[in-house]
Amino acid sequence: MFHVNHKLRFSDGRIIADFIANAVGLPFLAPYLPHYGDGRSFKKGVNFAVGGATALNDDFFDKKGIKLVAKNISLDVQLKWFKEFLPLMCSSKEGSTMCMEPSRYVQWDGVHLxxxxxxxxxxxxxxxxxxxxxxxxxxxxxxxxxxxx
Known part of the structure; x- marks a missing residue:
């Protein structure tokens, strides 16, 4: 799953949450960005991290004349994704459900353990x-x- 010869990657693809999941025998979190809206299940959690992301938005870098090598997915953008995703996991939208098998999954609704x-x-x-x-x-x-x- 993780490549020894990584090209154009910041790491071998794993993040801290992956190491923790591996240590306690849990599945890896599904990435949010490439799968949003494709019907993929996020019942076991979701990963909002983006390699090379910054805490600051593009305006900061533009004002300083700093050109970023890669597209910047700032913390503001990742928080926006989280806010969009949260209602899906908290059963506030029609068609969403809470976890019906609390002995198998680690979260009821994306927030509560x-x-x-x-x-x-x-x-x-x-x-x-x-x-x-x-x-x-x-x-x-x-x-x-x-x-x-």
Whole structure:
């Protein structure tokens, strides 16, 4: 999936969210830009990041006489995409639905975490994926919980 010889790319294609998803066994987030409006499902999340994007919009660079090599997708643009996308995930538009399987997906509606998300977080914190040593080794109150995974 990720190429060793990357050409015209800022990285091998992965972003921080991909590394986190990989570490906890979740699928990678679908990119928003090339798939918006094509019927693709974003039930498992969405990635608004664009390689080479800046926090500042084009006006800033134009006023300073700075020519950007690539098209600038500023933070303002990415926030606009998020605001357009949010109603689709919050069931405020006709035809949109909330997550009906909270044990399988990590978000109810694109904003609120589900049982699956909290289970992954708790397992990581208590079982040691995110703590060293694991809480279960340092806190005798947690021993009755048993095997977390």
């Amino acid at each position: 589900t049982e699956a998300a909290y289970r992954n977080i708790a397992t990581g914190l208590l079982g040691g994926k995110y703590t060293n040593p694991p809480f279960t080794e340092t806190c005798s109150l947690l021993e009755p919980i048993g095997n977390l995974e």
